[in-house]
Amino acid sequence: MNLEQALIQHISEAITALYGSNPQPVKLERTNPDFDGDYTFVVFPLLRISRSTPEATATAIGEQLKQHAPIVSDFNVVKGFLNIVLKTDIYADFLKAQWDNASFGQTTLGEDKKVMVEYSSPNTNKPLHLGHVRNNLLGMSVANLYKAAGYQVVMANLINDRGIHICKSMLAWQKFGNGETPESTGMKGDHLVGKYYVVFENALREKTLPIIEEAIDGKWTPEGDIVKTKYQAIIAQLQQASEDKQIAKLKDDLKELVRNQSPLMRETQQMLRDWEAGIPEVIDLWKTMNGWVYSGFEKTYARLGVSFDQYYYESDTYKLGKDVVDEGLQKGVFYRKDDGSVWIDLRGDGLDEKLVLRGDGTSVYITQDIGTADLKFQQHGVDQSIYVVGNEQDYHFKVLFLIMKKLGRPFAEGMHHLSYGMVDLPSGKMKSREGTVVDADDLVQEMVEEAKAKTQELGKTDGLEETELLNLYESLGLSALKFFILKVDPRKRMLFNPQESIDFQGDTGPFVQYTYARIQSILRSASSDGQDQSWKQGDVNTELQPIEIETIQTLYRYPEEVNKACNDSSPAVIAQYCIDLARTFNRFYNECHIMRESDPVIKNTRLKLAHFTAHTLKHGLNLLGIQVVGRM
RNA sequence: GACCUCGUAGCUCAGCUGGAUAGAGCAACUGCCUUCUAAGCAGUAGGUCACAGGUUCGAAUCCUGUCGGGGUCGCCA
Numbered sequence: 001m002n003l004e005q006a007l008i009q010h011i012s013e014a015i016t017a018l019y020g021s022n023p024q025p026v027k028l029e030r031t032n033p034d035f036d037g038d039y040t041f042v043v044f045p046l047l048r049i050s051r052s053t054p055e056a057t058a059t060a061i062g063e064q065l066k067q068h069a070p071i072v073s074d075f076n077v078v079k080g081f082l083n084i085v086l087k088t089d090i091y092a093d094f095l096k097a098q099w100d101n102a103s104f105g106q107t108t109l110g111e112d113k114k115v116m117v118e119y120s121s122p123n124t125n126k127p128l129h130l131g132h133v134r135n136n137l138l139g140m141s142v143a144n145l146y147k148a149a150g151y152q153v154v155m156a157n158l159i160n161d162r163g164i165h166i167c168k169s170m171l172a173w174q175k176f177g178n179g180e181t182p183e184s185t186g187m188k189g190d191h192l193v194g195k196y197y198v199v200f201e202n203a204l205r206e207k208t209l210p211i212i213e214e215a216i217d218g219k220w221t222p223e224g225d226i227v228k229t230k231y232q233a234i235i236a237q238l239q240q241a242s243e244d245k246q247i248a249k250l251k252d253d254l255k256e257l258v259r260n261q262s263p264l265m266r267e268t269q270q271m272l273r274d275w276e277a278g279i280p281e282v283i284d285l286w287k288t289m290n291g292w293v294y295s296g297f298e299k300t301y302a303r304l305g306v307s308f309d310q311y312y313y314e315s316d317t318y319k320l321g322k323d324v325v326d327e328g329l330q331k332g333v334f335y336r337k338d339d340g341s342v343w344i345d346l347r348g349d350g351l352d353e354k355l356v357l358r359g360d361g362t363s364v365y366i367t368q369d370i371g372t373a374d375l376k377f378q379q380h381g382v383d384q385s386i387y388v389v390g391n392e393q394d395y396h397f398k399v400l401f402l403i404m405k406k407l408g409r410p411f412a413e414g415m416h417h418l419s420y421g422m423v424d425l426p427s428g429k430m431k432s433r434e435g436t437v438v439d440a441d442d443l444v445q446e447m448v449e450e451a452k453a454k455t456q457e458l459g460k461t462d463g464l465e466e467t468e469l470l471n472l473y474e475s476l477g478l479s480a481l482k483f484f485i486l487k488v489d490p491r492k493r494m495l496f497n498p499q500e501s502i503d504f505q506g507d508t509g510p511f512v513q514y515t516y517a518r519i520q521s522i523l524r525s526a527s528s529d530g531q532d533q534s535w536k537q538g539d540v541n542t543e544l545q546p547i548e549i550e551t552i553q554t555l556y557r558y559p560e561e562v563n564k565a566c567n568d569s570s571p572a573v574i575a576q577y578c579i580d581l582a583r584t585f586n587r588f589y590n591e592c593h594i595m596r597e598s599d600p601v602i603k604n605t606r607l608k609l610a611h612f613t614a615h616t617l618k619h620g621l622n623l624l625g626i627q628v629v630g631r632m
Numbered sequence: 633g634a635c636c637u638c639g640u641a642g643c644u645c646a647g648c649u650g651g652a653u654a655g656a657g658c659a660a661c662u663g664c665c666u667u668c669u670a671a672g673c674a675g676u677a678g679g680u681c682a683c684a685g686g687u688u689c690g691a692a693u694c695c696u697g698u699c700g701g702g703g704u705c706g707c708c709a
Contacts, residue, residue, distance in 0.1 A: 032652060042651055044689060054689090080689085081652060123709090163709070314709090341707065350635085358707045365709050394636065395704055421638085422702080429702090460669065476671090488645065493638070493702065500644065504671050506657040507645080514671050522668050576646060579656075586672060595668045610668095632671075 003071065003090065003556070004028055004039070010069035011041055014061050017068075019049045036076055037083030038553070044080045054080030091552040092542040095605070098555075099612040100536070105619040109563045110151030115414075116376055117143045118156040119388035120306065124293040125169045125197045127190040128300050128440035130423050130430060130496060131390070137485050137625060138420055139388040140306040141571035144623045149566040154380050158312040158372070161290055167271040169193050170285050171264070172200035182292050188299065188441065189292030198432075204264050212258050216251060222261055230257060300440055305478070305625050310380070312372065318363055320371025324407065325357045333406045346402060354399050369400050370407075377411045384414035386569065391419040391491070418569045421493035423485075438496070448477030450502040451510075461631065472629055476510050479626045483509030486624050487575035507579050509626055512617060515582040519614040520630045522594055526607050534604075541605040547588045551609060554584045558616050562623070571624055578620040585613045 008026045015022045024045060031037035043050075043058045050057040055077055062075035062082050074085040098104055119139020122128060128136075139155070146153045173180070173196040182189040214220050218235050222228055234257070238250045259265055274282040301307065325342055328334035334342050334356055342357035357367055376385055387397060397417035404412040423430070430437045452473040455461060461469060484501040488494040504510040526535055544552070558577065565573035594610060597603040618628045 027649095029651080034653075040652085044651080047689085078652070160709075165709085339707090352635095352705075355707055360707085362707085364707065390703095391637075392703055393709090396709090398636095419637095424702090454671075458669095458671065460671090484644095491637090492645090495644065497644070500658070503658070506671095508657085508671085510671055511657095514669080518669055518672080525668065572646085576656090579646095583656085583673095587674090589668080590664090590673045593668075632669080 002560075003086070006071060007039055007069070007084065007086075010065055010072070011061065014064035014068065015046065018060055018064060019046070021049065023049060031083050035078060035081075035083050036085065038086045039084045041082045041084065042080060043082055047080075058082035088544050088549060089542055091544060091549050091556075092540050092605075094556055095552055095608060095612065096540045099540075099608040102615070104612075104615060105148060105558055105562055107149050107559050107562050107566075109149040109566060110146060113150075113384070114152040114154070114380065114382045115146050115384040115386060116154040116156055116310075116380055116382045117146065117386045117388065118158055118376075119143075120157045120301075120308070121160065121389070122157075122297065123160045123163075123165060124190075124193070124290050125165045126194040127188070127296065130425075130438035130440065130443060133304070133440050133443065133481075134420060134423050134485050134494075135388055135390070136301070136304055136306045137482055138418065138490050138571065140304075140625050141486055141574075141623060142386065142388065142418065142569050144625065145562065145566045145569070145571065145574070148562050148619075148623055151566075154310055154382060155308045156310040156312060156376070157308040158314065158317070160314050162275065162286075162313075162315045162318060164268060164272055165197070166286070166290075167268045167275065168200040169197040170282075170289055171268050171271055172196040172203065173289065174285065176203075182295070188296040189294070190296030190300070191441075193289050193293050193296075200264070200268075204259060204262065207264060208255075208259050208262050211262070212255050215254050215258050220258065222257075224261075227257065227261060300444075303444055303474075303478075304440075305627075312375075314368070317372045317375070318368045320375060321363060321367040321369070322357065322361075322371070324370050324374060325367065328356070328403075328407055331407065333403070344399075344403060344406070346399065349402055351395075351399060351402070356403070366396065366400060366403070369396075370403060373400070373404055373411075373415070374409070377409075382414070383411070384416065385411070386416050386418055388418045388420065391421055393417075394419055416569070418490060420490040424493060424495050426495065426497050438498075444478065444481065446498075447481045447502060448473050451476035451480065451504075454504055455632065464631065472632060475627045475629050476504070476513065476632065479509030479513055479621070480504060481509075482624055482626050483507075483512070483575060486571040487579075489572045490570055509621070509624075510632070512578045512582045512621060513626070513629055514632060515585055516614055516617045516621070516628045517630060517632045518589065519585075519610045519617075522610055523607070523614070525595055535607045536604075538601065538604055540608060541599075541602050544605075545592060547584075547591050548606070548609060551581075551584050551588045551613065554581050555612055555616055558620070565623075574620050574623050578617060578624075581613065581617060581620070585610075585617075 008028055011026045011028075012022050015026070026041065029040045029042070031040045041061070043054055043061065046057055047054060050060070052060075058077040058080060062077060062084070065072045065084065066075060071086050071090055072084055073087040076083050117139055120132065120136050122132060143153050143155045173193070176199055177196060180192065182192050185192060187195070211220060215231070220231065222231050234250055234254050238247065238254075241247045241250060271282060275286060325334060328344070329336060329342065334344050336342050339359040340361070341355055341359040343353050343355055345353050347353065354366070355364055356370070358364060373385070376382065389397065394417070397419070401412060401415050401417070404415060425436060425438065427436055455473060455476065461472065464472065480502060485494070485496070487507065527533060561573055561577045565571060588609070592606060594603065594606045597606060621628055
């Protein structure tokens with residue numbers, strides 16, 4: 001039982017003793033720093049049964065606690081707020097018991113439970129960009145959080161390796177590639193493939209631009225009756241449209257129509273059909289180019305420090321789910337329309353009717369997601385399944401989870417969408433067309449170079465080997481990047497300012513690492529100046545300074561923060577905590593001497609406190625996927 | 633148009649399961665290195681918590697509406 005629970009029980013007993021009953025669960029808060037006390041109990045809700053003033057009620061409970069609760073040393077009352085002061089021995093005892101606990105921060109929240117975290121899920125036609133970086137960092141960190149909370153974790157990556165967009169890169173390479181390979185060009189495989197995706201888009205734009213203009217003027221003569229009818233319908237609407245927004249949309253529709261009729265797109269569509277038919281040349285090309293992409297991705301993943309236990313490929317999973325559609329039809333969850341398409345009616349749940357299988361019997365996106373959900377639970381027997389996917393897919397996941405529930409899947413309750421917000425740049429949204437996309441590899445490289453420049457400027461690294469230095473720059477650069485992204489609530493849209501992200505002062509990863517490195521420096525001198533490990537023995541001082549108590553209180557909170565972060569799937573909770581702990585320790589560092597303290601008990605107590613803090617900072621940073629450094 | 637989501641200091645963000653005088657960092661200004669790493673610490677200044685109602689002893693937090701940003705409403709993924 002932790003302190004808070006013990007105190008809650010004492011308060012509850014005090015209330016019962018005074019008023020005969022306790023109408024509601026006791027809620028405690030940490031005392032506002034401006035007031036004296038550790039915990040605060042608000043008595044307003046009790047006034048009905050105490051039939052007294054707030055002050056008198058709070059005082060009565062305070063007196064009762066002081067007499068009967070052994071952990072309470074004192075109290076004070078401000079209006080209806082009962083501020084409770086705990087005995088400092090409690091903090092000394094806690095420090096003594098936990099300072100060297102190597103598993104401090106590991107909790108039992110998820111004992112005997114298993115969770116899958118699916119994240120990353122890239123397309124194999126382009127290299128990773130800043131948006132993927134947020135996804136990857138979140139996924140990895142959330143997986144770490146679950147592990148720390150005692151869950152078994154399966155990290156999964158569902159790779160989108162098929163589809164029309166993949167064929168675009170393939171076709172462009174075939175037509176314009178001249179046999180280029182990563183080896184022949186020295187390019188990273190994912191970048192090479194991405195280059196041909198851009199080549200394709202440019203060629204398509206160039207070739208269709210005059211036709212689109214023609215089409216807007218109503219002078220286009222498309223082939224095929226269906227297209228002709230569609231075209232005429234759009235033109236008719238366009239002539240009547242008056243709002244700018246509507247006109248723009250119609251023009252976009254037109255553009256899409258013209259593009260899809262272009263020879264280039266037809267070839268691409270044919271290639272997709274050939275792929276589905278298993279034509280060997282197409283499959284070979286697909287395998288080759290995807291292979292390039294995977295080796296490129298692996299380098300990016302390795303540098304970011306993310307990894308996976310289970311890969312799924314859409315080229316496998318896109319066939320799944322059709323038998324579940326049959327099952328749903330039998331159960332009456334789905335229904336079939338006259339054209340053969342299968343639907344679910346979710347209007348009763350505030351959503352729409354949603355297609356789950358096309359009229360021609362082929363899958364849509366959600367079909368395979370239904371099948372893949374079953375597969376995940378069958379293969380791994382997980383209790384929970386987390387999808388780390390951007391918030392533009394909120395609706396999709398609402399529908400998916402509802403479908404699984406209606407199909408009677410017991411695991412449906414354990415499915416969660418970690419819906420994270422988009423990353424904006426100071427210039428606005430990232431747009432590939434405008435070349436404002438921030439490439440993941442470039443970004444990491446810039447951060448590491450900035451770390452190197454900053455480190456050299458400060459010049460504190462004399463005596464470090466070359467490999468140690470490289471490791472240091474890597475660690476610092478990635479720390480700045482990861483912390484910058486993870487400290488923001490995942491659910492919120494965030495602004496990525498490159499200038500601010502490479503700032504190493506204030507609320508940053510390097511700041512927390514710095515605090516850790518500082519402590520290591522102290523611990524090194526404690527162990528090397530002839531005193532060896534003797535500071536680890538002996539008792540701890542019970543006469544603690546306020547700042548020492550505050551540091552211990554902050555440490556005490558840590559396991560709760562881990563649980564909170566896990567429950568909320570929010571690494572930001574840990575990032576904010578790390579800042580809090582580092583700042584509190586730095587204040588302690590400034591106010592109290594450690595190595596220069598002459599009283600050995602006080603000195604050794606402070607060394608233990610420093611050691612404990614370092615452990616906790618390291619644990620917290622590791623949860624964010626950040627490595628600590630001993631010197632910087 | 634319908635639905636979802638966000639709006640807190642000049643900027644980036646905490647705080648949001650209702651509690652005291654709304655907190656950090658950056659930017660600005662002022663102090664602190666012959667003493668454990670100044671990538672640090674202390675201080676000054678900066679707020680109509682978008683706006684208007686409501687619920688409550690008490691609202692940045694919950695409810696309704698308005699305004700503003702973003703997203704979604706494909707037999708795309």
